[in-house]
Amino acid sequence: xxxxxxxxxxxxxxxxxxxxxxxxxxxxxxxxxxxxxxxxxxxxxxxxxxxxxxxxxxxxxxxxxxxxxxxxxxxxxxxxxxxxxxxxxxxxxxxxxxxxxxxxxxxxxxxxxxxxxxxxxxxxxxxxxxxxxxxxxxxxxxxxxxxxxxxxxxxxxxxxxxxxxxxxxxxxxxxxxxxxxxxxxxxxxxxxxxxxxxxxxxxxxxxxxxxxxxxxxxxxxxxxxxxxxxxxxxxxxxxxxxxxxxxxxxxxxxxxxxxxxxxxxxxxxxxxxxxxxxxxxxxxxxxxxxxxxxxxxxxxxxxxxxxxxxxxxxxxxxxxxxxxxxxxxxxxxxxxxxxxxxxxxxxxxxxxxxxxxxxxxxxxxxxxxxxxxxxxxxxxxxxxxx
Amino acid sequence: xxxxxxxxxxxxxxxxxxxxxxxxxxxxxxxxxxxxxxxxxxxxxxxxxxxxxxxxxxxxxxxxxxxxxxxxxxxxxxxxxxxxxxxxxxxxxxxxxxxxxxxxxxxxxxxxxxxxxxxxxxxxxxxxxxxxxxxxxxxxxxxxxxxxxxxxxxxxxxxxxxxxxxxxxxxxxxxxxxxxxxxxxxxxxxxxxxxxxxxxxxxxxxxxxxxxxxxxxxxxxxxxxxxxxxxxxxxxxxxxxxxxxxxxxxxxxxxxxxxxxxxxxxxxxxxxxxxxxxxxxxxxxxxxxxxxxxxxxxxxxxxxxxxxxxxxxxxxxxxxxxxxxxxxxxxxxxxxxxxxxxxxxxxxxxxxxxxxxxxxxxxxxxxxxxxxxxxxxxxxxxxxxx
Numbered sequence: 001x002x003x004x005x006x007x008x009x010x011x012x013x014x015x016x017x018x019x020x021x022x023x024x025x026x027x028x029x030x031x032x033x034x035x036x037x038x039x040x041x042x043x044x045x046x047x048x049x050x051x052x053x054x055x056x057x058x059x060x061x062x063x064x065x066x067x068x069x070x071x072x073x074x075x076x077x078x079x080x081x082x083x084x085x086x087x088x089x090x091x092x093x094x095x096x097x098x099x100x101x102x103x104x105x106x107x108x109x110x111x112x113x114x115x116x117x118x119x120x121x122x123x124x125x126x127x128x129x130x131x132x133x134x135x136x137x138x139x140x141x142x143x144x145x146x147x148x149x150x151x152x153x154x155x156x157x158x159x160x161x162x163x164x165x166x167x168x169x170x171x172x173x174x175x176x177x178x179x180x181x182x183x184x185x186x187x188x189x190x191x192x193x194x195x196x197x198x199x200x201x202x203x204x205x206x207x208x209x210x211x212x213x214x215x216x217x218x219x220x221x222x223x224x225x226x227x228x229x230x231x232x233x234x235x236x237x238x239x240x241x242x243x244x245x246x247x248x249x250x251x252x253x254x255x256x257x258x259x260x261x262x263x264x265x266x267x268x269x270x271x272x273x274x275x276x277x278x279x280x281x282x283x284x285x286x287x288x289x290x291x292x293x294x295x296x297x298x299x300x301x302x303x304x305x306x307x308x309x310x311x312x313x314x315x316x317x318x319x320x321x322x323x324x325x326x327x328x329x330x331x332x333x334x335x336x337x338x339x340x341x342x343x344x345x346x347x348x349x350x351x352x353x354x355x356x357x358x359x360x361x362x363x364x365x366x367x368x369x370x371x372x373x374x375x376x377x378x379x380x381x382x383x384x385x386x
Numbered sequence: 387x388x389x390x391x392x393x394x395x396x397x398x399x400x401x402x403x404x405x406x407x408x409x410x411x412x413x414x415x416x417x418x419x420x421x422x423x424x425x426x427x428x429x430x431x432x433x434x435x436x437x438x439x440x441x442x443x444x445x446x447x448x449x450x451x452x453x454x455x456x457x458x459x460x461x462x463x464x465x466x467x468x469x470x471x472x473x474x475x476x477x478x479x480x481x482x483x484x485x486x487x488x489x490x491x492x493x494x495x496x497x498x499x500x501x502x503x504x505x506x507x508x509x510x511x512x513x514x515x516x517x518x519x520x521x522x523x524x525x526x527x528x529x530x531x532x533x534x535x536x537x538x539x540x541x542x543x544x545x546x547x548x549x550x551x552x553x554x555x556x557x558x559x560x561x562x563x564x565x566x567x568x569x570x571x572x573x574x575x576x577x578x579x580x581x582x583x584x585x586x587x588x589x590x591x592x593x594x595x596x597x598x599x600x601x602x603x604x605x606x607x608x609x610x611x612x613x614x615x616x617x618x619x620x621x622x623x624x625x626x627x628x629x630x631x632x633x634x635x636x637x638x639x640x641x642x643x644x645x646x647x648x649x650x651x652x653x654x655x656x657x658x659x660x661x662x663x664x665x666x667x668x669x670x671x672x673x674x675x676x677x678x679x680x681x682x683x684x685x686x687x688x689x690x691x692x693x694x695x696x697x698x699x700x701x702x703x704x705x706x707x708x709x710x711x712x713x714x715x716x717x718x719x720x721x722x723x724x725x726x727x728x729x730x731x732x733x734x735x736x737x738x739x740x741x742x743x744x745x746x747x748x749x750x751x752x753x754x755x756x757x758x759x760x761x762x763x764x765x766x767x768x769x770x771x772x
Contacts, residue, residue: 007411014412017403025393026400032654187771194769200747215749220756223769239744241627241666242753250766268418269665269712276662279655280627326655358625361586363601367628368761370606371754380636383580383609385573 009318011330032327037061039343045108052104054081055338058112059321059329061284063345072346074227076254076284077114079105079123080319081337082292087126091139098124099152105339110160112341115188115227118165118256120290120319121235122181124149125169127260127290130206130312131300138212141171141179144195150184158190163225165232167258169212170197179213183232183258185223196221198234199243205265206302206312207236220246228253228346235259238273238287241280248281249364253346257287262313263334270318271331278322282353284344291317291335324352395704397716418713423447425729431494438490440467441724444498445707445715447670449731458732460613462640462670463500465491465509466705467723468678473512477525484510485538491725496546498727501574501613504551504642506676506705507621508567510535511555513646513676516592516698517686524598527557527565530581536570544576549611551618553644555598556583565599569618569644571609582607584620585629591651592688592698593622606632614639614732621645624659624673627666634667635750639732643673648699649720656704657717664708668739670730677703677721710738 007013018026024034039058049056063071084097102119109117121127128137142149149168157164163186170182181198197216201209220243222231231247231254238244238257247255257274274287292315299308318331321342332338353359374380393399404412410420425444435442449457470483488505495503507513511526528535535554543550549572556568567584583602587595606629608617617633617640624630624643633641643660647653660673678701685694704717707728718724739745760766 007408010412010415013404013408017405017408018399019403022393022399022403026396029396029653030657185769191771193771200749202747203743204741215747219767221767221769223771225771229768236747239666239742240748241631241662242748242750245627246753246756249760251768267415271416272658272662272665272712276627276658279658280625326658355590356625357589361588361601361622362626362628363586364628364757365761366585367632368754368757370632371750372758374635375751375754381605381607382615382637383571383607385577385579385609385611 008333008335009331031330032325036330039341042111045111048104048108049339053337054105055333055336056108057330057332057338058341058343061323061327061342061344061348063348064351066347069347072228074116074344074346075112075114076286076321076342076344077109077112077117078256078286078288078319078321078340079109079117079119079338080288080291080317080332081105081120081123082290082315083126083294087128087294088297091136094126095124095140095148101337103156105337106156106160108339109341110162114162114341116163116165116225116230116254118232118258118286118288119167120288121167121258121260122169123167123258126294126296127312127315128296129209129212131296131298132208132211133298138179141169143173144170144182144184145192150186150192153186154190157186157188161188163188163227165230165256165258167232167234170195180216181209181213181234183234185225185230188226193225194221194223196232198237200237200240202236220250222247222250222252230254230256232256232258235261238277241277244277244281248283252283253349254284254286254344257285259287259289260315261289263316264313267316270316271320275322275326275328278324279326280358282324282349282356282358284324284342284349285322286342287322288319289317290315291333291337324349394719394721395717417716418711422716425727428497431497434490434494435725439723440491441719441722442494443716443718443724444727444729447709447713447728447730447734449734450737452733455733458614460502460730460732461498461500462672462707462728462730463495463498463503464642464672464674464705464707464726465495465503465505465724466674466677466703466718467491467506467509468676468701469512469680473514473680474683477522480512481510481526481534487723489542491723492542492546494725495727496548500548500727502549502551502611502616502640504618504644504672504674505553506674507553507644507646508555509553509644512680512682513698513701514682515595515598517682517684518594518597519684524565527555529559530556530568530570531578536572536578539572540576543572543574547574549574549613551616551642551644553618553620556581566602567595567599567620569620571611571616574612579611580607580609582618584623586623586626588622606636608633608636608638616640616642618642618644621647624663627663630663630667634669638669639735640670640672640730643671645673645675646701647675649702650699653702656702657706661708661712661714664710665712666744668710668735668742668744670710670728670735671708672728673708674705675703676701677719677723710735
């Protein structure tokens with residue numbers, strides 16, 4: 001595992017190693033544009049980042065000027081962070097230490113004029129689902145409307161006039177005290193306008209989440225906020241093209257993918273899936289992954305024949321934003337907390353639909369029929385070589 | 387456009403520029419494995435490649451050893467090539483010159499023990515659909531069973547005991563003389579076992595294909611050959627996740643994506659889409675693109691406000707193979723003809739399904755219902771912020 005921590009990011013290696021002409025070609029082919037379109041940051045944010053040991057970066061995604069619609073420019077922010085205290089500490093202390101850390105990143109986002117902010121999956125707790133232990137981890141679950149994470153963010157959303165998406169472990173006290181993996185959408189006035197429960201639950205590696213919660217029952221809601229129509233595809237849902245598709249069909253312009261995933265399992269898939277979704281659905285996607293290594297008090301096994309151990313592996317960060325035209329930002333660091341900002345013109349979504357025509361040519365009627373027949377048990381279309 | 391031709395490939399730049407440790411990390415994160423698992427080639431193939439100015443490369447994709455199933459190792463080959471004579475020459479001459487060129491690549495594939503070979507989209511003709519002219523290009527259309535391309539390949543399939551997939555412009559003489567964009571599947575005994583017509587037709591840039599042929603009416607067939615279950619997602623269909631999905635549901639283990647696409651339009655999408663499909667559907671994908679710049683006798687416009695011109699732009703090759711586990715081969719050159727061989731163990735498909743569980747967790751019943759409702763006009767799930 002040591003080698004997985006040697007580099008800060010692919011970007012960092014590439015920029016140091018390639019000459020100018022090669023770098024242009026690499027950027028054009030890999031990121032979709034020669035220039036990353038960096039946006040300059042305010043001095044105070046840069047100072048805050050340095051003082052609090054987080055990375056901050058901002059990139060522009062301009063669209064064409066239209067005659068009949070004004071630009072619809074929105075600043076989107078995503079935050080990746082490690083936990084802030086030992087997993088052996090009392091729950092309230094663990095949570096407060098994360099609040100304290102994240103508040104500094106949100107302050108910086110506000111300074112940079114971020115309109116819509118999204119945090120990582122289960123951001124206010126360690127990703128303890130590897131343990132399969134119910135105690136004390138289930139106690140992190142909280143009420144969508146009145147829990148400590150929501151209260152903490154409501155204050156900031158109101159203070160900064162910012163829409164904040166808060167992926168938490170939900171406790172549904174009104175319906176059997178069930179636990180869900182949920183994203184809460186708080187509007188710029190500090191009001192919860194709705195929530196969405198993770199549609200696809202992993203059973204891979206140490207991701208024993210199905211021990212704690214079930215597949216979501218909230219469909220594919222798109223939230224029409226003051227700043228744009230947003231949806232949330234939580235973590236493992238990024239492996240499911242149909243999940244991305246339904247958010248697009250329901251009108252999403254930006255789909256956030258708050259995640260928690262580790263090196264050795266998914267790092268080579270990370271740059272592919274959320275970006276493919278942006279291309280296929282002509283919307284912006286924001287892939288967010290936590291960082292750091294989380295160590296737990298009791299050892300656990302991973303179902304892979306290896307000895308019991310206490311840590312989940314390295315969450316590799318690398319959060320990025322991808323645009324409908326297939327371009328993307330560089331990733332944040334693999335090892336540091338970070339705030340990534342994208343200034344996007346939402347007009348690009350429709351412009352790319354007009355250019356590429358994926359929505360027009362997707363023949364949904366055919367697939368609705370094919371899928372229904374498949375689910376109904378119809379024989380597969382297999383041509384045998386007799 | 388000049389800068390798009392400066393580098394042979396991203397791979398070429400990276401290998402020259404990074405030190406050993408950096409290269410390992412780049413490979414791990416970008417390709418999914420530190421070592422590309424090169425397979426050594428026979429001397430005669432290497433000589434043939436050098437003599438005929440094409441690239442040849444071979445990579446291994448081993449799977450785990452199972453107790454109850456033997457390995458199912460298959461060698462897959464894909465060929466990318468430029469046209470071989472001026473587009474002003476008589477049709478038969480153009481076609482024969484391509485046959486002559488491609489036969490050398492197929493000979494090399496046979497020497498290397500390739501079992502299943504796929505050629506690029508409309509491989510036996512220039513990609514003349516940019517012109518919107520029907521004459522003489524429609525004359526390249528040929529009968530699936532008896533046309534010159536099929537006859538040419540039947541002989542080679544029989545000679546080498548190789549399954550060959552031949553994407554051509556089809557003339558359906560039995561049904562109104564319609565033209566289709568079709569892939570013909572020829573078995574290892576030289577028998578046509580079926581064909582598939584391109585499901586999604588582009589209307590983007592110079593891809594004026596809908597001027598010539600309509601969306602395919604052959605569904606999503608999977609061909610059960612001696613060497614494995616294969617399907618063909620032709621060109622623009624790679625932008626449609628549902629197209630990939632249906633081939634997977636019908637049992638495909640390898641899906642070929644014979645394409646023709648140019649720099650400036652799609653090069654930054656190329657590494658994303660077929661690879662995402664391999665991941666999402668737990669099968670192998672083979673992305674094949676032609677190379678070179680094709681110049682046509684009469685000028686044409688591109689609907690982009692720019693002056694009329696005679697060339698389609700640069701087809702950037704870069705063919706590659708991606709595995710169910712998300713690893714991939716380096717790409718072939720952006721500028722040269724090439725033969726890419728992947729030795730794959732088909733057992734990996736099921737192994738990855740067991741590991742990642744995407745098929746198990748994909749909730750097809752929910753999506754069959756959602757898509758049917760959407761197609762039926764049901765209101766989108768839009769949460770307004772009242």
